[in-house]
Ligand code: SF4
């Protein structure tokens with residue numbers, strides 16, 4: 001997902017540099033390689049297939065890719081996409097196949113287009129090794145999907161020390177593991193912001209006697225969870241690969257000490273104190289009759305405020321919130337009494353727009 005590119009075009013993967021990273025990953029003991037249909041504007045899967053062939057390492061890697069559920073409108077679309085992905089990856093078997101980015105809405109699509117029957121059949125005929133889903137929605141939706149089919153073998157969730165209660169969160173991870181699902185964590189560094197923390201947060205980490213990079217703190221936190229079977233971190237250079245692999249090699253589940261936990265708690269509290277708006281992403285204000293993605297907008301505003309990543313938040317806001325941004329609010333006030341945090345949502349949206357637009 002974050003391979004080096006030649007210039008700004010995400011599809012122009014720097015094939016030599018990216019293959020070099022893959023070779024280094026194999027040398028470091030990495031054996032799970034995750035891609036998806038849309039990564040690098042659909043150039044990721046074909047690059048990976050070619051690189052695995054070039055390195056003659058197919059028997060040493062587990063390939064994971066995902067069905068683009070948003071492109072599936074009818075039962076035949078499942079077959080169409082899996083066949084194409086097998087071709088792109090130059091293989092006859094995808095070891096881990098996920099329904100990509102399930103939300104409640106996309107779960108409905110999976111069910112209504114015969115996705116579950118298709119996944120079971122593709123597993124039975126050997127084209128898929130293990131079946132799972134990646135997830136972006138509320139904890140309730142997560143539980144519904146976990147319980148909705150007994151064919152799931154694993155799930156992939158966003159999790160890091162700042163987002164312990166976001167989406168599936170702590171509770172969701174425990175819930176899935178208790179039902180026999182392997183849990184794969186994505187975004188352990190929250191898109192990189194937990195690796196590039198402000199000086200104040202660095203000072204908190206520097207209280208620990210052994211110097212550690214901010215990214216190491218974040219990775220150790222996730223690797224400490226015994227339910228987590230693997231952690232995905234997009235790496236764009238060999239240095240990042242080496243650093244992450246060194247942390248993963250030495251981290252063990254349930255190994256974080258009380259002192260380390262206290263430092264992580266302090267860092268989390270410090271980040272929390274910089275929130276622009278006390279939105280917990282509970283979603284009680286949804287749906288807005290005018291279509292405003294209220295928690296999504298607040299999350300980006302908080303990202304800008306907490307991590308100082310204003311440029312990135314503005315880019316994400318422009319890309320993700322066209323007609324669902326703060327500007328769509330007509331100040332009807334319907335959402336205000338529903339917010340358990342007592343946020344004056346229309347006023348907060350005005351302020352968010354001033355920062356993000
Ligand atoms: S006040 Fe704005 S955000 Fe809230 S429900 Fe009305 S239009 Fe939607």
Ligand code: SF4
Pocket residue numbers: 278279280281282283284285286294295298338339340341342343345
């Ligand atoms: S109800 Fe309030 S706290 Fe919950 S998502 Fe909406 S704005 Fe955020």
